Amino acid sequence: MSAKTKMLNSRQQQKANTRSKLKQVAKASFLKQGIEATNTRAISAQAEVAVGTFFAHFPDKMTLIKEIFFDEMDASLHQSANELSTSPKPHPCDFLYHYSQNLFDFYLEYREFTLLVLGQSLLQKGFFQTQLQVLTQAVMQRFDEVGVDESSSRIFAENMVANFQQVLLDMLASQAETKNAWLTRLLQLNRPFEHMYQTAEERFKG
Structure with a gap:
């Protein structure tokens, strides 16, 4: 390896380390002090870098x-996926309930982040719509597997995921600190679809 290559690798590593430190410092400050109360100058000072260095990594606070x-949400989703991969394939309500457990925990812990990013996403049809579409497809697949026709599967799945969306938004608007009552509400709303699935499964197996 040439000296030039070593120098480039060292600079890249230093850049990655600085970016990581800025994110760690910002995350801790956002969660403790609040996003609104934390400015880029304070983040830079705590990370021991110049304000200009902050903007070399992040063009604005919203990008950070x-x-x-999204880093934290990905970790939550991967946790859900890993847990589901080690257990028997759940029926649609159990599947949505399981994902909701981890997602509700995440959204409550990162409430201020969520209100900012989710609000923007709803206006711009961003990540949240994509997340709802992924959940809808996963629920549809489970209905399909027990012989429910595609049109009905889509209607069932879209209604179940709409219930998920409504409960999530109500939870965030309520200033709730725990998820349990909201998970119970989601189960109640989706109970008819659980019965539809069980009926279809019995017919399919019969």
């Missing part, structure tokens, strides 16, 4: 907020 938000 989003990156932290």
Whole structure:
């Protein structure tokens, strides 16, 4: 390896380390002090870098907020996926309930992040719509597997995921600190679809 290559690798590593430190400092400050109360100058000072260095990594505070938000959300979704991969395939209501457990925890812990990023996403048809579409497809697949026709599967899945969306938004608007009552509400709303699935499964197996 040439000296030039070593120098480039060292600079890249230093840049990555600085970016990581900025995110760690910002995350801690956002969660403790609040996003509104934390400015880029304070983040830079705590990370021991110049304000100009901050802007070399993040063009604005919102970009940093989003990156932290999506990093943490990905970790939550991967946890759900890993847990589901080690257990028997759940029926649609159990599947949505399981994902909701982890997602509701995440959205409550990162409430201020969520309100900022989710609000923007709803206006711009961004990540949240994509997330709802992925959940809808996963629920549809489970109905399809027990012989429910595609049109009915889509209607069932879209209604179940709409219930998920409504409960999530109500939870965030309520200033709730725990998820349990909201998970119970989601189960109640989706109970008819659980019965539809069980009926279809019995017919399919019969």
